[in-house]
Amino acid sequence: MYQHILLAADGSKNSVRAAAEAARLASLAEGATVEVLYAVDPTKIKEEVLHSQNHEEIELKRKQKLLPVTEELGNKSVNHQITIVIGDPGPTIVDYSKKESVDLIIIGSRGLNSFQEFVLGSVSHKVVKRAQCPVMVVK
Amino acid sequence: MIERIKQEWFSNTKSDILAGIVVALALIPEAIAFSIIAGVDPMVGLYASFCIAVIISFIGGRPGMISAATGAMALLMVPLVKEHGIQYLLAATVLTGIIQLLFGIFKIGKLMKFIPRAVMIGFVNALAILIFMAQVPHFVGISTLTYIFVAVTLIIVYVLPRFFKAIPAPLIAIVVLTAAAIWGNLDLGTVGELGVITQSLPSFLIPNIPFNLETLQIIFPYSISLAVVGLVESLLTSSIVDDMTETESNKNKEARGQGIANIITGFFGGMAGCAMIGQSVINVKSGGRTRLSTFVAGVFLMFLIIVLGGVVVQIPMPVLAGIMIMVSIGTFDWSSFSYVRKAPKSDAFVMLATVIVVVVTDNLAIGVLLGIILSAIFFASKISKVSVTSEIRGNKTTFKISGQLFFASVEGFVNAFDYNVTDKDIVLDFSNAHIWDDSGVGAVDKVVIKYRANHNRVTIKGLNASSEKIVNRLAVYHDSNAQLKSH
Numbered sequence: 001m002y003q004h005i006l007l008a009a010d011g012s013k014n015s016v017r018a019a020a021e022a023a024r025l026a027s028l029a030e031g032a033t034v035e036v037l038y039a040v041d042p043t044k045i046k047e048e049v050l051h052s053q054n055h056e057e058i059e060l061k062r063k064q065k066l067l068p069v070t071e072e073l074g075n076k077s078v079n080h081q082i083t084i085v086i087g088d089p090g091p092t093i094v095d096y097s098k099k100e101s102v103d104l105i106i107i108g109s110r111g112l113n114s115f116q117e118f119v120l121g122s123v124s125h126k127v128v129k130r131a132q133c134p135v136m137v138v139k
Numbered sequence: 140m141i142e143r144i145k146q147e148w149f150s151n152t153k154s155d156i157l158a159g160i161v162v163a164l165a166l167i168p169e170a171i172a173f174s175i176i177a178g179v180d181p182m183v184g185l186y187a188s189f190c191i192a193v194i195i196s197f198i199g200g201r202p203g204m205i206s207a208a209t210g211a212m213a214l215l216m217v218p219l220v221k222e223h224g225i226q227y228l229l230a231a232t233v234l235t236g237i238i239q240l241l242f243g244i245f246k247i248g249k250l251m252k253f254i255p256r257a258v259m260i261g262f263v264n265a266l267a268i269l270i271f272m273a274q275v276p277h278f279v280g281i282s283t284l285t286y287i288f289v290a291v292t293l294i295i296v297y298v299l300p301r302f303f304k305a306i307p308a309p310l311i312a313i314v315v316l317t318a319a320a321i322w323g324n325l326d327l328g329t330v331g332e333l334g335v336i337t338q339s340l341p342s343f344l345i346p347n348i349p350f351n352l353e354t355l356q357i358i359f360p361y362s363i364s365l366a367v368v369g370l371v372e373s374l375l376t377s378s379i380v381d382d383m384t385e386t387e388s389n390k391n392k393e394a395r396g397q398g399i400a401n402i403i404t405g406f407f408g409g410m411a412g413c414a415m416i417g418q419s420v421i422n423v424k425s426g427g428r429t430r431l432s433t434f435v436a437g438v439f440l441m442f443l444i445i446v447l448g449g450v451v452v453q454i455p456m457p458v459l460a461g462i463m464i465m466v467s468i469g470t471f472d473w474s475s476f477s478y479v480r481k482a483p484k485s486d487a488f489v490m491l492a493t494v495i496v497v498v499v500t501d502n503l504a505i506g507v508l509l510g511i512i513l514s515a516i517f518f519a520s521k522i523s524k525v526s527v528t529s530e531i532r533g534n535k536t537t538f539k540i541s542g543q544l545f546f547a548s549v550e551g552f553v554n555a556f557d558y559n560v561t562d563k564d565i566v567l568d569f570s571n572a573h574i575w576d577d578s579g580v581g582a583v584d585k586v587v588i589k590y591r592a593n594h595n596r597v598t599i600k601g602l603n604a605s606s607e608k609i610v611n612r613l614a615v616y617h618d619s620n621a622q623l624k625s626h
Contacts, residue, residue, distance in 0.1 A: 043420065045382050047474050051256055051260070051474065053252070054252065055381075055382065086383060
């Protein structure tokens with residue numbers, strides 16, 4: 001079974017839905033861990049710095065954002081840990097999964113229509129295309 | 140030492156050189172547009188960008204950060220250039236550098252952490268609005284063709300990066316649309332109508348101004364504004380780069396570096412500049428991490444000036460205006476709208492007040508100063524709420540006091556008591572309070588003495604160590620004969 005599950009999450013509703021699925025899968029296997037990976041988009045950092053008085057506050061706010069995700073995992077008593085990295089989410093998630101050779105990536109889909117996807121770009125799409133392990137996209 | 144030079148310069152060579160080139164390409168339109176905002180020849184902004192980037196790459200405190208001619212600084216210079224001319228601007232630039240250098244030497248950089256975020260958010264929003272407003276005269280009500288060029292520019296800069304990222308989209312917009320305007324022989328305003336570009340290396344010159352008190356009186360107010368605004372933006376940018384690269388930087392060294400860079404730039408005919416948020420983000424995202432990328436950005440910019448000098452004058456103004464609209468949209472903090480709704484009302488008010496004051500006065504420095512003062516007042520009033528709760532047991536009344544007792548809170552404290560009692564045991568419990576200054580001690584005295592005047596017995600308990608120290612030093616209530624008039 002999947003021992004090292006990488007849950008790409010940013011605290012959004014779709015990432016909480018993905019967390020629920022991660023919890024279900026992880027509780028099937030003995031000793032499985034879910035690693036919650038939050039890739040902070042570098043272009044969002046200006047906003048974070050502007051809205052925080054110091055670096056500690058930025059880190060606190062990032063962890064607070066992930067609370068609904070970790071609660072979802074905690075409620076099902078799934079082993080989990082948080083990793084926060086800075087980088088363009090799509091490539092960063094893929095690179096990290098390769099480096100740590102995870103067994104499975106779980107990621108939520110924002111459910112964008114084709115115009116939004118054209119403008120914003122789809123993170124889950126990029127991950128599916130370039131990852132070297134199974135990817136589960138949660139709708 | 141050699142190890143550090145290696146680390147700060149040559150630890151990331153290939154990515155740094157590429158990122159530096161990307162930044163140089165992205166810098167050209169901005170340096171020209173900011174010169175036009177300031178009302179000077181585009182060369183003044185281009186020289187400044189070259190000088191500042193190269194100098195700061197050696198002496199700045201934040202490797203990987205890009206400094207050059209900026210919109211925030213250009214906007215402050217407008218009246219000086221209009222009324223007194225370029226020579227006074229160069230002198231003001233040198234003086235700005237001297238002030239920043241002194242700020243750095245006296246470690247003022249550390250004070251930056253006292254600038255509330257509401258003021259910072261107001262600062263970037265006001266900056267974005269001013270940059271946008273400065274573009275309006277260049278495209279509104281000129282011709283349909285002008286509007287079309289602005290629209291096409293915007294489409295290029297927003298859509299093209301979806302497909303092609305190697306060359307910054309603004310530069311592509313400039314090249315393609317300038318070519319279209321020249322070959323199509325289109326009737327559009329050009330950069331050349333606003334200044335001349337000379338293709339030569341910057342040379343040393345002493346600003347041609349009378350060296351007297353009157354000159355100092357003219358340039359000093361501008362220099363102090365430029366110095367403050369330059370440091371605010373530079374230190375904000377360095378915090379952003381710190382976070383993006385997950386490394387730390389030396390804020391005071393950066394302040395000194397900005398100062399030295401501006402001094403030298405002034406002597407080489409450039410206008411004052413500072414760190415640029417947008418360009419630094421581009422640099423880091425393109426892989427730039429060390430001093431080398433900043434250095435390459437400056438040198439490659441100079442190379443481009445020499446190569447492209449003649450073409451720059453042909454750039455249609457609406458293209459530049461379109462690029463600046465993109466810059467202002469990128470500068471604006473769009474999460475401010477939810478901030479205004481969600482943040483404490485006083486913070487939202489400070490942010491809006493900062494924006495409004497800047498837009499009305501056209502001066503970022505005044506907005507920042509007013510924002511800081513307003514925040515300080517709100518902070519004082521917020522923590523000056525002292526609550527007093529009472530508990531009556533027979534003849535004994537215990538007052539529990541919680542809050543900060545200092546000059547701003549004493550009035551509320553003194554009025555919180557009912558003094559119309561006689562012959563009671565009054566206990567003032569300060570376990571949850573802190574007495575900060577002599578006004579606070581005076582207020583305690585006043586309460587004690589007022590109660591005693593009605594023949595009550597007063598005891599004080601629960602003072603923390605530092606409150607007790609100041610009370611023992613200053614209070615008069617220990618003297619049971621003390622009268623109110625002794626205050």
